[in-house]
Amino acid sequence: MEAYGHAMALLLAFALASVRAAQPAPPATPSLAASSAPAWDPAAPYVTRGQDEPGYRSWYLAVPGRAAQVKAFNDYLLSADVSGILPTWQLLRTASAWQECGGQPFEVPPTDEWPHMIQTLRYVRDYVIPAVGPVEAVSAYRNPVLNKCAGGAPESAHKLDSAVDLVPLRPTTREALMRSLCAAHSEHGAPYNAGLGFYAFLRFHVDSTKFRRWNMDPAVLPECPPLLHPEDAASSGQPLPVQAIPVQVTPPQAQPTAPAATPQAGQAH
DSSP states (O other), X not given: OHHHHHHHHHHHHHHHHHHHHHSOOOOOOOOHHHHOOOOOOTTTTTOOTTSSHHHHHHHHHHSTXXXXXXXXXXXXXXXXXXXXXXXXXXXXXXXXXXTTTTOOSBOOOOGGGTHHHHHHHHHIIIIIHHHHOOEEEEEOOOOHHHHXXXXXXXXXXXXXXXXXXXXXXXXXXXXXHHHHHHHHHHHHTGGGTOEEEEOSTTOEEEESSSSEEEOOOGGGTTTSOOBOOGGGHHHHOOOOOGGGSOOOOSOOSOOOOOOOOOTTOOOOO
Protein backbone atom coordinates (compact mmCIF):
# COMPACT_ATOMS: atom_id res chain seq x y z
CA MET A 1 0.00 0.00 0.00
CA GLU A 2 2.83 2.33 0.78
CA ALA A 3 4.32 1.72 -2.65
CA TYR A 4 0.91 2.27 -4.23
CA GLY A 5 0.45 5.57 -2.40
CA HIS A 6 3.89 6.72 -3.47
CA ALA A 7 3.14 5.90 -7.09
CA MET A 8 -0.16 7.77 -6.99
CA ALA A 9 1.57 10.85 -5.55
CA LEU A 10 4.09 10.77 -8.40
CA LEU A 11 1.31 10.47 -10.97
CA LEU A 12 -0.56 13.41 -9.43
CA ALA A 13 2.56 15.57 -9.43
CA PHE A 14 3.24 14.68 -13.06
CA ALA A 15 -0.34 15.61 -14.03
CA LEU A 16 -0.15 18.97 -12.30
CA ALA A 17 3.15 19.73 -13.99
CA SER A 18 1.65 18.89 -17.37
CA VAL A 19 -1.31 21.23 -16.79
CA ARG A 20 0.98 24.12 -15.80
CA ALA A 21 3.15 23.55 -18.86
CA ALA A 22 0.12 23.69 -21.13
CA GLN A 23 -1.04 27.06 -19.78
CA PRO A 24 0.31 30.18 -21.51
CA ALA A 25 2.78 32.16 -19.50
CA PRO A 26 1.39 35.37 -17.99
CA PRO A 27 2.43 38.50 -19.84
CA ALA A 28 5.55 40.12 -18.55
CA THR A 29 4.92 43.18 -16.42
CA PRO A 30 6.74 46.11 -17.98
CA SER A 31 9.10 47.91 -15.72
CA LEU A 32 8.12 51.34 -14.46
CA ALA A 33 11.04 52.91 -16.31
CA ALA A 34 9.96 51.36 -19.60
CA SER A 35 6.27 52.27 -19.32
CA SER A 36 6.52 55.77 -17.91
CA ALA A 37 6.19 58.51 -20.51
CA PRO A 38 8.33 61.62 -20.14
CA ALA A 39 6.73 64.21 -17.90
CA TRP A 40 4.95 67.04 -19.67
CA ASP A 41 6.95 70.07 -18.61
CA PRO A 42 6.58 72.96 -21.09
CA ALA A 43 8.24 75.37 -18.64
CA ALA A 44 11.50 73.41 -18.63
CA PRO A 45 13.12 75.26 -21.57
CA TYR A 46 12.57 78.59 -19.83
CA VAL A 47 13.06 77.90 -16.10
CA THR A 48 16.57 77.12 -14.94
CA ARG A 49 17.65 75.82 -11.58
CA GLY A 50 17.36 78.65 -9.11
CA GLN A 51 14.21 80.01 -10.74
CA ASP A 52 12.17 76.94 -9.87
CA GLU A 53 10.17 76.51 -6.67
CA PRO A 54 13.14 75.31 -4.54
CA GLY A 55 15.08 78.28 -5.91
CA TYR A 56 12.25 80.57 -4.87
CA ARG A 57 12.37 79.28 -1.31
CA SER A 58 16.11 79.88 -1.18
CA TRP A 59 15.69 83.41 -2.56
CA TYR A 60 12.83 84.13 -0.15
CA LEU A 61 14.90 83.12 2.89
CA ALA A 62 18.19 84.69 1.79
CA VAL A 63 17.27 88.25 2.85
CA PRO A 64 15.09 88.89 5.94
CA GLY A 65 13.21 91.82 4.39
CA ARG A 66 11.92 89.78 1.46
CA ALA A 67 9.27 88.05 3.54
CA ALA A 68 7.58 91.36 4.31
CA GLN A 69 7.82 92.51 0.67
CA VAL A 70 6.29 89.30 -0.65
CA LYS A 71 3.52 89.42 1.94
CA ALA A 72 2.66 93.00 1.02
CA PHE A 73 2.49 92.10 -2.69
CA ASN A 74 0.40 89.02 -1.96
CA ASP A 75 -1.95 91.05 0.27
CA TYR A 76 -2.36 93.63 -2.50
CA LEU A 77 -3.41 90.93 -4.98
CA LEU A 78 -5.80 89.55 -2.39
CA SER A 79 -7.36 92.97 -1.84
CA ALA A 80 -7.94 93.28 -5.60
CA ASP A 81 -9.56 89.83 -5.74
CA VAL A 82 -6.94 88.42 -8.11
CA SER A 83 -4.98 86.31 -5.63
CA GLY A 84 -4.63 82.65 -6.56
CA ILE A 85 -5.20 83.03 -10.30
CA LEU A 86 -1.48 82.32 -10.62
CA PRO A 87 0.79 81.39 -7.71
CA THR A 88 2.24 84.60 -6.32
CA TRP A 89 5.76 83.20 -6.30
CA GLN A 90 5.55 82.67 -10.08
CA LEU A 91 4.56 86.32 -10.53
CA LEU A 92 7.93 87.23 -9.02
CA ARG A 93 9.94 85.41 -11.69
CA THR A 94 12.14 87.79 -13.64
CA ALA A 95 13.85 87.11 -16.98
CA SER A 96 14.75 83.66 -18.24
CA ALA A 97 18.25 85.09 -18.84
CA TRP A 98 18.66 86.24 -15.23
CA GLN A 99 21.85 84.22 -14.70
CA GLU A 100 23.60 85.43 -17.84
CA CYS A 101 22.67 89.00 -16.90
CA GLY A 102 23.79 88.69 -13.29
CA GLY A 103 20.26 89.45 -12.09
CA GLN A 104 17.98 87.99 -9.47
CA PRO A 105 15.75 85.01 -10.31
CA PHE A 106 12.85 86.67 -8.48
CA GLU A 107 12.00 90.25 -7.66
CA VAL A 108 9.09 92.03 -5.99
CA PRO A 109 8.05 94.87 -8.34
CA PRO A 110 8.02 98.48 -7.11
CA THR A 111 4.74 99.23 -5.35
CA ASP A 112 3.71 101.88 -7.88
CA GLU A 113 3.72 99.20 -10.61
CA TRP A 114 1.47 96.73 -8.78
CA PRO A 115 -1.83 98.10 -10.16
CA HIS A 116 -0.73 97.22 -13.70
CA MET A 117 -0.85 93.47 -12.98
CA ILE A 118 -4.48 93.49 -11.81
CA GLN A 119 -6.18 93.76 -15.21
CA THR A 120 -3.70 91.29 -16.70
CA LEU A 121 -4.60 88.70 -14.08
CA ARG A 122 -8.29 89.34 -14.65
CA TYR A 123 -7.84 88.61 -18.34
CA VAL A 124 -5.88 85.44 -17.54
CA ARG A 125 -8.67 84.35 -15.20
CA ASP A 126 -11.55 85.25 -17.51
CA TYR A 127 -10.28 84.22 -20.94
CA VAL A 128 -6.88 82.51 -20.90
CA ILE A 129 -7.48 79.71 -18.41
CA PRO A 130 -10.98 78.95 -19.74
CA ALA A 131 -9.49 78.67 -23.24
CA VAL A 132 -6.39 76.54 -22.58
CA GLY A 133 -6.62 75.28 -19.00
CA PRO A 134 -4.14 75.86 -16.17
CA VAL A 135 -1.01 77.84 -17.00
CA GLU A 136 2.36 78.48 -15.38
CA ALA A 137 3.99 81.90 -15.30
CA VAL A 138 7.62 81.74 -16.42
CA SER A 139 8.36 85.49 -16.34
CA ALA A 140 6.66 88.65 -15.10
CA TYR A 141 8.32 91.83 -13.81
CA ARG A 142 11.74 92.83 -15.15
CA ASN A 143 13.57 95.87 -13.88
CA PRO A 144 14.97 98.18 -16.62
CA VAL A 145 18.57 96.95 -16.29
CA LEU A 146 17.61 93.28 -16.51
CA ASN A 147 15.12 93.98 -19.27
CA LYS A 148 17.82 95.59 -21.43
CA CYS A 149 20.37 92.84 -20.81
CA ALA A 150 17.82 90.10 -21.51
CA GLY A 151 16.98 91.61 -24.90
CA GLY A 152 13.61 93.01 -23.91
CA ALA A 153 11.98 95.73 -25.98
CA PRO A 154 12.66 99.26 -24.68
CA GLU A 155 8.93 99.78 -24.09
CA SER A 156 8.34 96.27 -22.76
CA ALA A 157 5.21 95.89 -20.63
CA HIS A 158 7.30 93.67 -18.35
CA LYS A 159 9.00 96.80 -16.99
CA LEU A 160 5.58 98.05 -15.86
CA ASP A 161 4.63 94.76 -14.18
CA SER A 162 1.77 94.52 -16.67
CA ALA A 163 3.05 91.50 -18.60
CA VAL A 164 3.34 87.84 -17.80
CA ASP A 165 4.73 85.09 -20.00
CA LEU A 166 2.91 81.78 -19.65
CA VAL A 167 3.00 78.14 -20.75
CA PRO A 168 0.02 75.74 -20.76
CA LEU A 169 0.07 72.91 -18.26
CA ARG A 170 -2.17 70.66 -20.36
CA PRO A 171 -0.60 68.92 -23.35
CA THR A 172 -1.36 70.80 -26.56
CA THR A 173 0.19 71.87 -29.83
CA ARG A 174 1.39 75.32 -30.80
CA GLU A 175 -1.33 75.73 -33.43
CA ALA A 176 -4.11 74.61 -31.07
CA LEU A 177 -2.80 76.99 -28.41
CA MET A 178 -2.79 79.91 -30.85
CA ARG A 179 -6.26 79.17 -32.16
CA SER A 180 -7.79 78.96 -28.70
CA LEU A 181 -6.11 82.11 -27.39
CA CYS A 182 -6.65 84.12 -30.57
CA ALA A 183 -10.36 83.38 -30.65
CA ALA A 184 -10.76 84.63 -27.09
CA HIS A 185 -8.53 87.63 -27.73
CA SER A 186 -10.40 88.72 -30.87
CA GLU A 187 -13.72 88.62 -29.04
CA HIS A 188 -12.79 89.81 -25.56
CA GLY A 189 -9.32 91.36 -25.62
CA ALA A 190 -10.16 94.97 -26.43
CA PRO A 191 -12.06 95.82 -23.20
CA TYR A 192 -9.05 94.58 -21.23
CA ASN A 193 -6.49 96.37 -23.44
CA ALA A 194 -5.04 92.89 -23.72
CA GLY A 195 -1.81 92.29 -25.59
CA LEU A 196 -1.21 88.73 -26.80
CA GLY A 197 2.08 87.53 -28.27
CA PHE A 198 3.69 84.19 -29.03
CA TYR A 199 7.29 83.08 -28.72
CA ALA A 200 9.09 79.84 -29.48
CA PHE A 201 7.12 76.65 -28.93
CA LEU A 202 4.45 77.07 -26.24
CA ARG A 203 5.46 80.28 -24.50
CA PHE A 204 3.06 83.18 -24.88
CA HIS A 205 2.74 86.71 -23.51
CA VAL A 206 -0.25 88.50 -22.01
CA ASP A 207 -0.42 92.10 -20.80
CA SER A 208 -3.05 94.80 -20.31
CA THR A 209 -1.15 97.73 -21.81
CA LYS A 210 -2.67 97.92 -25.29
CA PHE A 211 -4.94 95.75 -27.44
CA ARG A 212 -2.60 94.10 -29.95
CA ARG A 213 -1.37 90.69 -31.14
CA TRP A 214 1.88 89.51 -32.72
CA ASN A 215 4.09 86.62 -33.85
CA MET A 216 1.30 84.54 -35.37
CA ASP A 217 2.28 81.36 -37.21
CA PRO A 218 1.44 81.16 -40.94
CA ALA A 219 -0.86 78.20 -40.25
CA VAL A 220 -3.25 80.37 -38.24
CA LEU A 221 -2.86 83.71 -40.03
CA PRO A 222 -6.12 83.49 -42.04
CA GLU A 223 -8.18 83.04 -38.87
CA CYS A 224 -5.96 84.99 -36.48
CA PRO A 225 -4.13 87.85 -38.22
CA PRO A 226 -1.71 90.06 -36.26
CA LEU A 227 -3.06 93.25 -34.72
CA LEU A 228 0.05 95.37 -34.76
CA HIS A 229 0.76 98.91 -35.88
CA PRO A 230 4.20 100.41 -36.58
CA GLU A 231 4.13 102.44 -33.38
CA ASP A 232 3.57 99.24 -31.38
CA ALA A 233 6.62 97.40 -32.70
CA ALA A 234 8.88 98.34 -29.81
CA SER A 235 6.41 97.06 -27.24
CA SER A 236 5.85 93.66 -28.80
CA GLY A 237 9.36 92.32 -28.46
CA GLN A 238 10.98 89.49 -30.38
CA PRO A 239 10.53 85.72 -30.24
CA LEU A 240 12.98 83.58 -28.35
CA PRO A 241 15.71 82.03 -30.56
CA VAL A 242 14.36 78.67 -31.70
CA GLN A 243 17.78 77.06 -31.73
CA ALA A 244 18.24 77.85 -28.06
CA ILE A 245 15.28 75.73 -26.93
CA PRO A 246 14.97 71.93 -27.19
CA VAL A 247 11.94 70.76 -29.14
CA GLN A 248 9.23 68.74 -27.41
CA VAL A 249 7.95 66.73 -30.35
CA THR A 250 5.01 64.69 -29.08
CA PRO A 251 3.17 65.67 -25.90
CA PRO A 252 2.65 62.67 -23.58
CA GLN A 253 -0.86 61.72 -22.58
CA ALA A 254 -0.37 62.06 -18.85
CA GLN A 255 -1.26 65.45 -17.41
CA PRO A 256 0.78 66.68 -14.46
CA THR A 257 -0.58 68.61 -11.58
CA ALA A 258 0.32 72.27 -11.24
CA PRO A 259 3.24 73.14 -8.96
CA ALA A 260 2.31 73.58 -5.33
CA ALA A 261 2.10 77.14 -4.09
CA THR A 262 4.41 78.48 -1.43
CA PRO A 263 2.86 80.21 1.58
CA GLN A 264 2.82 84.04 1.33
CA ALA A 265 4.05 83.90 -2.21
CA GLY A 266 4.07 83.60 -5.49
CA GLN A 267 10.05 87.38 -20.49
CA ALA A 268 8.93 88.24 -23.06
CA HIS A 269 11.76 89.56 -25.18
